Amino acid sequence: MIEIKNISKKFSDRQVLYDFNATFEEGMCNLIIGQSGSGKTVLMKCLVGLLEPTTGGVYYAGTDFTKASEKERKRIRQEIGMVFQGGALFDSMTCEENVAFPLRMFTNWNKAKIADRVKFCLDRVNLSHAYQLYPAELSGGMRKRVAIARAIALNPKYLFFDEPNSGLDPQTGIVIDRLIKEITQEFKTTTIINTHDMNSVVEIGDKVIFIYKGHKHWEGDGTNIVNSNNKELIEFVFATGLLKRVQNTF
Amino acid sequence: MRYLYNFGQYCLLIARSFAKSPKPAIVRELIVREIDKLGIGSLFIVCVISFFMGAVIAIQMAAQIETPLIPMYTVGFGTRETIILEFSPTVIALILAGKVGSNVTSEIGTMRVTEQIDALEIMGVNSANYLILPKIIASVLIIPVLTIISIVLGIFGGYVACTTTGLLDATTYVYGITLDFKTFHLVYALIKSFVFAFIITSISAYRGYYVNGGSQEVGKASTQAVVNSSISILLWNFILTRLLLL
Ligand SMILES: Nc1ncnc2c1ncn2[C@@H]1O[C@H](COP(=O)(O)OP(=O)(O)O)[C@@H](O)[C@H]1O
Ligand SMILES: [Mg+2]
Numbered sequence: 001m002i003e004i005k006n007i008s009k010k011f012s013d014r015q016v017l018y019d020f021n022a023t024f025e026e027g028m029c030n031l032i033i034g035q036s037g038s039g040k041t042v043l044m045k046c047l048v049g050l051l052e053p054t055t056g057g058v059y060y061a062g063t064d065f066t067k068a069s070e071k072e073r074k075r076i077r078q079e080i081g082m083v084f085q086g087g088a089l090f091d092s093m094t095c096e097e098n099v100a101f102p103l104r105m106f107t108n109w110n111k112a113k114i115a116d117r118v119k120f121c122l123d124r125v126n127l128s129h130a131y132q133l134y135p136a137e138l139s140g141g142m143r144k145r146v147a148i149a150r151a152i153a154l155n156p157k158y159l160f161f162d163e164p165n166s167g168l169d170p171q172t173g174i175v176i177d178r179l180i181k182e183i184t185q186e187f188k189t190t191t192i193i194n195t196h197d198m199n200s201v202v203e204i205g206d207k208v209i210f211i212y213k214g215h216k217h218w219e220g221d222g223t224n225i226v227n228s229n230n231k232e233l234i235e236f237v238f239a240t241g242l243l244k245r246v247q248n249t250f
Numbered sequence: 251m252r253y254l255y256n257f258g259q260y261c262l263l264i265a266r267s268f269a270k271s272p273k274p275a276i277v278r279e280l281i282v283r284e285i286d287k288l289g290i291g292s293l294f295i296v297c298v299i300s301f302f303m304g305a306v307i308a309i310q311m312a313a314q315i316e317t318p319l320i321p322m323y324t325v326g327f328g329t330r331e332t333i334i335l336e337f338s339p340t341v342i343a344l345i346l347a348g349k350v351g352s353n354v355t356s357e358i359g360t361m362r363v364t365e366q367i368d369a370l371e372i373m374g375v376n377s378a379n380y381l382i383l384p385k386i387i388a389s390v391l392i393i394p395v396l397t398i399i400s401i402v403l404g405i406f407g408g409y410v411a412c413t414t415t416g417l418l419d420a421t422t423y424v425y426g427i428t429l430d431f432k433t434f435h436l437v438y439a440l441i442k443s444f445v446f447a448f449i450i451t452s453i454s455a456y457r458g459y460y461v462n463g464g465s466q467e468v469g470k471a472s473t474q475a476v477v478n479s480s481i482s483i484l485l486w487n488f489i490l491t492r493l494l495l496l
Contacts, residue, residue, distance in 0.1 A: 048372055050372065073374075074374045082372045085317060086364055088364060090361075090369075091361075102373050105373065105375055106277070106374070219465065
């Protein structure tokens with residue numbers, strides 16, 4: 001479980017997050033939705049410690065990550081897996097080496113054991129045929145899947161996804177969403193996903209937090225979101241022409 | 251103010267890169283790869299430039315000597331001293347600042363803008379240590395070697411130029427290059443190339459590590475890196491020469 005208490009973030013004179021509180025449960029897909037520029041990425045980077053929040057704290061199973069010592073942070077980070085918006089695969093390594101990297105860095109396993117684990121992870125994301133390919137040779141969807149395989153290599157307790165569907169067609173997006181949901185339930189991870197994709201909300205949103213201009217504006221689950229009477233949320237949900245038409249027929 | 255801030259940030263980054271890695275075997279592997287990429291990759295250009303510059307230096311020396319009061323073996327002597335003292339350590343370092351420097355900046359900068367550095371940090375890897383230290387170690391090992399190769403080829407270039415053009419006979423040139431040889435001058439050249447290697451890699455790595463934005467900024471940072479390291483090389487060349495030779 002991850003709790004955030006009164007997080008705010010200011011860049012010199014620009015405030016991006018205001019007094020944010022939330023709780024993310026284990027075994028659930030927690031979605032953070034909002035327009036581009038609303039502060040989703042900044043919030044996620046504060047959560048994992050790539051940015052320091054200006055005020056407030058992030059608690060991993062009760063431990064305050066923002067105030068933790070360097071050593072304690074390192075321990076918590078090894079329980080975190082993160083998939084970045086562009087995948088952030090290491091270009092100089094093949095898929096296999098990318099997934100093996102955290103294992104080589106943080107375990108004392110021998111080659112055979114690492115190879116076993118790499119095979120398990122790549123099979124889990126249905127990429128048993130791409131071992132020797134470099135990131136530049138992969139499609140967007142494959143790249144995301146390798147990134148997921150790398151993120152789960154060390155059996156993390158916490159998984160973070162920044163816009164896992166961005167740049168993918170809707171069908172591939174749904175495949176990735178389902179994969180995220182399966183992994184979350186299978187490994188009982190606390191999963192946090194940034195997205196602006198309404199398909200994901202309906203498909204996997206166990207808990208949904210709507211962020212509007214840096215404020216937490218609404219919280220609920222994927223099914224009651226369409227019945228909300230929050231004006232900004234409704235504008236965000238029914239932003240596309242297709243959905244507007246659907247909304248009008250009801 | 252801005253310079254002071256940059257310099258402080260640079261020092262902190264380089265200090266952070268000098269950490270003990272939890273996996274020395276991985277670091278060794280990276281050092282070997284960087285030696286291959288930065289060193290062996292620059293071997294060809296260093297050889298070509300050194301050979302031809304040596305040849306030109308020797309011809310110009312010979313052309314300057316018009317009075318019979320100056321013995322012709324001065325050509326060999328002068329070529330050797332110019333190459334050891336200045337050409338091989340400094341000019342080669344300036345050329346490598348362009349080649350190695352932009353390579354290091356664009357590689358690290360691309361990793362920054364595609365969030366690969368963030369990915370390392372998330373895993374709990376000290377990204378400065380993992381990315382920068384192997385490059386610094388590799389270059390301070392290999393650039394002095396390139397300098398020695400450059401010295402040998404430069405002096406050889408002078409020999410070929412003198413003998414093929416008939417400006418000077420082989421024995422006189424060889425007598426000149428062995429005359430009054432000071433080992434300390436070689437040490438001085440190696441100290442310089444060692445310092446310059448550190449300057450090139452650390453400044454370029456710093457420029458890449460703090461790129462902000464996209465591929466265009468990576469390009470700008472590469473240019474910045476080449477300019478900054480060239481100026482630093484010239485400055486340190488002056489300081490070291492003052493300290494070591496006077
Ligand atoms: N390092 C930074 N310095 C200053 N402003 C930033 C920085 N990172 C993000 N911002 C600003 O914070 C706002 C939120 O950005 P972000 O979290 O990336 O939005 P998104 O919801 O699309 O992920 C944006 O307006 C952006 O300009
Ligand atoms: Mg974002």
